[in-house]
Amino acid sequence: MTGLWRRPILVGGVGLSFLLWLWQSFDDMAGQMDEVGMLGAIALGGFWLFRKKRAKATPIQLDISLFDRSTAEKAIAASELVIAQVETEAADADANAQLRQKVAQVTTELDRKEISLAVIGGKGSGKTTLIQALQSSWVPQIKQTIHLKETPPLFAGTQTGLAAEKDALAVARASDLVLFVTTGDLTEPEFQTLQQLKAANQRSVLVFNKEDQYLPEERAVILQQLQQRMLLTLEADDTVAIAVSPKAIKVRQHQTDGTVQEWLEESVPEITALTERLGQILAQQSQQLVWATTWRAAITLKAEAKTVLNGVRRDRALPAIEQYQWIAAATAFANPIPALDLVATGAINVQLVLDLGKIYHQKFSLEQAQDVAGTMGGLMLKLGLVELSTQAITAALKSNAITFVAGGLVQGVSAAYLTRLAGLSLIEYFQELDAVMGDGENGLKLDRLRETLQKVFQQNQRIAFLQSFVKQVVGRLVPEAQDPQLTSSEIAVSN
Numbered sequence: 001m002t003g004l005w006r007r008p009i010l011v012g013g014v015g016l017s018f019l020l021w022l023w024q025s026f027d028d029m030a031g032q033m034d035e036v037g038m039l040g041a042i043a044l045g046g047f048w049l050f051r052k053k054r055a056k057a058t059p060i061q062l063d064i065s066l067f068d069r070s071t072a073e074k075a076i077a078a079s080e081l082v083i084a085q086v087e088t089e090a091a092d093a094d095a096n097a098q099l100r101q102k103v104a105q106v107t108t109e110l111d112r113k114e115i116s117l118a119v120i121g122g123k124g125s126g127k128t129t130l131i132q133a134l135q136s137s138w139v140p141q142i143k144q145t146i147h148l149k150e151t152p153p154l155f156a157g158t159q160t161g162l163a164a165e166k167d168a169l170a171v172a173r174a175s176d177l178v179l180f181v182t183t184g185d186l187t188e189p190e191f192q193t194l195q196q197l198k199a200a201n202q203r204s205v206l207v208f209n210k211e212d213q214y215l216p217e218e219r220a221v222i223l224q225q226l227q228q229r230m231l232l233t234l235e236a237d238d239t240v241a242i243a244v245s246p247k248a249i250k251v252r253q254h255q256t257d258g259t260v261q262e263w264l265e266e267s268v269p270e271i272t273a274l275t276e277r278l279g280q281i282l283a284q285q286s287q288q289l290v291w292a293t294t295w296r297a298a299i300t301l302k303a304e305a306k307t308v309l310n311g312v313r314r315d316r317a318l319p320a321i322e323q324y325q326w327i328a329a330a331t332a333f334a335n336p337i338p339a340l341d342l343v344a345t346g347a348i349n350v351q352l353v354l355d356l357g358k359i360y361h362q363k364f365s366l367e368q369a370q371d372v373a374g375t376m377g378g379l380m381l382k383l384g385l386v387e388l389s390t391q392a393i394t395a396a397l398k399s400n401a402i403t404f405v406a407g408g409l410v411q412g413v414s415a416a417y418l419t420r421l422a423g424l425s426l427i428e429y430f431q432e433l434d435a436v437m438g439d440g441e442n443g444l445k446l447d448r449l450r451e452t453l454q455k456v457f458q459q460n461q462r463i464a465f466l467q468s469f470v471k472q473v474v475g476r477l478v479p480e481a482q483d484p485q486l487t488s489s490e491i492a493v494s495n
Helices: 002-006 008-024 035-044 069-089 093-111 127-137 159-173 188-199 216-229 272-334 338-359 366-382 385-397 401-405 409-437 446-459 463-477
Strands: 115-121 146-150 177-182 204-208 239-241 249-254 260-265
Touching: 069 093, 069 272, 093 272, 115 127, 115 159, 115 272, 127 146, 127 177, 159 188, 177 188, 177 272, 188 204, 204 216, 204 272, 216 239, 239 272, 272 338, 272 409, 272 463, 338 366, 338 409, 366 385, 366 409, 366 446, 385 409, 385 446, 385 463, 409 446, 409 463
Parallel strands: 115 146, 115 177, 177 204, 204 239
Antiparallel strands: 249 260
16 A cells, blocks of 8 residues: 555655645535535536547458468467566466467467368258268378368257357367368358357358259259358358258169069268369369468467466456545545545546556556546446436445444445446556457557446346445445444455
């Protein structure tokens, strides 16, 4: 706590607040504010700035044909930068060694010659039979080494099925090429899955299997519908029709004695359209497929390292948030004229932005910190968070007569709660900024604050959390009102 008072913004703001209080105590004409407005002022910290609207960033869609070695190498280098940052900030040697081992494995993928094909689709779509047909009639004719992977069925609908579906999509994204098997016009879940693969820059081929179960004119219509629906997702040639297990043909033979013998003769799988398209893809894009898979693996590894890094930074940020929430609570509780807390809480909010920004390597100027704090405060009022929080906290305090009549306690608890919400929102905000801008790059993107605030508020509106938080703050501000039977575990604040 001592280190906090070495910050000039914080010291100046809180100090000026108490000087203004001393001056105001001699003025009987001080303006009064209603409770909600008063608490809103405390939460906002006196910064009222207009929100700047900016377009949201959209994921980069890369054309598979444009992938080259340098694209994959840049992704690997980006993951190495994050891993190096983890090694600087985290002390877990084993976790750091595992990340280093993974980046070494990804690097070796750049020169891989084998091609992996994942076959995915719903139950009964013919995945197993298709793999058998490809292995027996196509793979032996290909000069390259081909690994065919069958995945668990999609769209099972059960809890176990959802877990299997997640595994299937993970296998698909780790493969060079995906064969998505369907048996007719696409269902909405099938269409959405293909869109997800496209968003992940995964090269895919849509395979319309069991075409023999339709009349010739129906086959043509379905194939055309599939190609039309996937027009913005796949090339027209990447939607093919096959019959991997066609119906047996009835053969009738007339004997010399006048009798007739009949039997069913198995048909040869009709997969020529698929094997021809696969041959074209491998001949033209084989190396790009490998580089694209390496690129995806590097992106995934970078995200994994970011998760580790965010965990380390969050562990450092939470104690800072708790210290600021106690300062905000004490300032609001001690000041009998809440309107004068504007300067103090404003300084607290700005200093919180600056300190958390340093932890997350987002270097903001004082003006930018004021912009973030002011925008956050304005959003809290617009979203109704101040009023909802006040009502919930007042209800919790009414359960204890001593705490309910204590002067300034509602203001103090509310200030602590809203400061905590602001801090937790800043953690999410900075993590998102880092993901969009890159570590150490500047850019406010204040339009993202609204969704972040709403999400964090919902996570911290649980009754049990509010009750324990209120008890914890009351225990600091009014120790004599603390329930003697309340244990430390009961007042632990959930994160």
